[in-house]
Amino acid sequence: MTRVTFTNSSYRRAIAIIAAVSTAVTVAACNRGESASPGAGGEAPIGVSLITKDSTNPFFVAMQKGAKEDATKNNVKLTVSSGKEEGDDQGQITAIEDAIARGDKGILITPMSNGVNAAMTKAREAGLYVIALDTPPDPADTVDITFATDNRQAGKLGGQWAAAQLDGKPAVIALLDLFNDKIVSVDYNRDQGFLEGVGIDVADPKKNGDEAKSGKYTGGKGGTYTIVCNEAGQGAEDGGRSAMERCLAKNPNINLVYTINEPTAVGANASLKAAGKTAIIVSVDGGCAGVGSVKSGVIGATAQQxxxxxxxxxxxxIAKIARGGEKPSTSPGLDFYNTGVALVTDKKVDGVDSISSDEGAKICWGN
Incomplete structure (x- = not known):
C-alpha cells in the first residue's frame, strides 16, 4: 500500500470532510445503543430502491456500486434502477411506483427534474422515506432530506479559479448546461455559481441564461465578458461535443468553457481540438477519469464530489429510520446535508482553495 503524505492544507480539509461525515454516521449509529446496529439481532431485511438518472455515467455507476456494498452492511434488500438516459422522467416515475407497489421502506433517488416531484410526494404519502442524492429537488421539502454536494459552491470555486486564470483578459464564455427544457437544481446551481465565481451578476438565481450577455466581470483582476451561448449537452460526451460545435459556430473566439460535468468537458475539448482552438475548461464531478483529464490538461479545474x-x-x-431510529438533520444554514467538495487543479491560484490532481486521484471514484 502506498503511504500518503499530506502536504496541502486544502487536501487535508477535503480528507477531513470525508472523515467527519463518516464519524457523524458512526456516532449516529452508536446513539441507538450497542445492540441496535442495522441488521443485528436477527432483524428482517428492509426493502430500499436506489433510482439514479442513468446507469452509464461514472458518477451514478459509482453510486450504485457503493449502495450495493452498503446494502449488505445494513441488511437491506436493494433494488437498483434508473432512467434510460438523462432526461427520462418517466423512467424514474415508473421506478418510484414500482417501489411503492413492492412495499419498500424507502427510496434513494437522484431526481431527474421537477417532473418527478409528484411521484416522490406520492411515495412519501404511501409511507416511504424518500432521500434525494446529489440533486436537491425544488422545493427541498419534496423529499425527507437530501445528501448532496453544495453545487452552488462547486460552481463558484471553478468560476473564481477561472477568473484568476484570465488575468484580466476579456472572457468569451460558453456555458454547457445539462438541459434547456427542464429545471434541475444541479443545473442552475452549478451554472449560476460559476458566473458568481467569475464575478458576473446573475438575474434569477434559479434560471440559466437570463443574465446580461456582456459587461464586466469582477473576479480575479476583473475585465470584460461576453457570454456566447447556453447550450444543453445532456451531461454526456457526445452532447458536449455537439453543444461546443454550436457555440463555436456563434463565436470562434471562445476562451472559457464551463461544463455541467466531466463527460461534457471531454466532448467540448474534442470540438475545440477539431476546430484548432484552445480554451480554459472548468467542470464538476471529480471522478478518477475527470481527475486524469485535469492531469493531462484537458480540464483546467474540476470540483470533486x-x-x-x-x-x-x-x-x-433509511435503514436506521425503518428500524425506529431518528431522522437525519440538514447541515447548518442549508436545506440539505452537505457531503463536501474540493477543487482539483494543477494550476493553483491565490485565494482559491484547491488540491492537485495527484491528491484528487487518491480520493476519486470510478475508473
Whole structure:
C-alpha cells in the first residue's frame, strides 16, 4: 500500500470532510445503543430502491456500486434502477411506483427534474422515506432530506479559479448546461455559481441564461465578458461535443468553457481540438477519469464530489429510520446535508482553495 503524505492544507480539509461525515454516521449509529446496529439481532431485511438518472455515467455507476456494498452492511434488500438516459422522467416515475407497489421502506433517488416531484410526494404519502442524492429537488421539502454536494459552491470555486486564470483578459464564455427544457437544481446551481465565481451578476438565481450577455466581470483582476451561448449537452460526451460545435459556430473566439460535468468537458475539448482552438475548461464531478483529464490538461479545474458518501449516508439513514431510529438533520444554514467538495487543479491560484490532481486521484471514484 502506498503511504500518503499530506502536504496541502486544502487536501487535508477535503480528507477531513470525508472523515467527519463518516464519524457523524458512526456516532449516529452508536446513539441507538450497542445492540441496535442495522441488521443485528436477527432483524428482517428492509426493502430500499436506489433510482439514479442513468446507469452509464461514472458518477451514478459509482453510486450504485457503493449502495450495493452498503446494502449488505445494513441488511437491506436493494433494488437498483434508473432512467434510460438523462432526461427520462418517466423512467424514474415508473421506478418510484414500482417501489411503492413492492412495499419498500424507502427510496434513494437522484431526481431527474421537477417532473418527478409528484411521484416522490406520492411515495412519501404511501409511507416511504424518500432521500434525494446529489440533486436537491425544488422545493427541498419534496423529499425527507437530501445528501448532496453544495453545487452552488462547486460552481463558484471553478468560476473564481477561472477568473484568476484570465488575468484580466476579456472572457468569451460558453456555458454547457445539462438541459434547456427542464429545471434541475444541479443545473442552475452549478451554472449560476460559476458566473458568481467569475464575478458576473446573475438575474434569477434559479434560471440559466437570463443574465446580461456582456459587461464586466469582477473576479480575479476583473475585465470584460461576453457570454456566447447556453447550450444543453445532456451531461454526456457526445452532447458536449455537439453543444461546443454550436457555440463555436456563434463565436470562434471562445476562451472559457464551463461544463455541467466531466463527460461534457471531454466532448467540448474534442470540438475545440477539431476546430484548432484552445480554451480554459472548468467542470464538476471529480471522478478518477475527470481527475486524469485535469492531469493531462484537458480540464483546467474540476470540483470533486463524493457520490459513495452520498450513497452510504442515504442507505444508513433509511435503514436506521425503518428500524425506529431518528431522522437525519440538514447541515447548518442549508436545506440539505452537505457531503463536501474540493477543487482539483494543477494550476493553483491565490485565494482559491484547491488540491492537485495527484491528491484528487487518491480520493476519486470510478475508473
Amino acid at each position: 463524493y457520490p459513495l458518501k452520498m450513497a452510504t449516508l442515504g442507505m444508513e439513514a
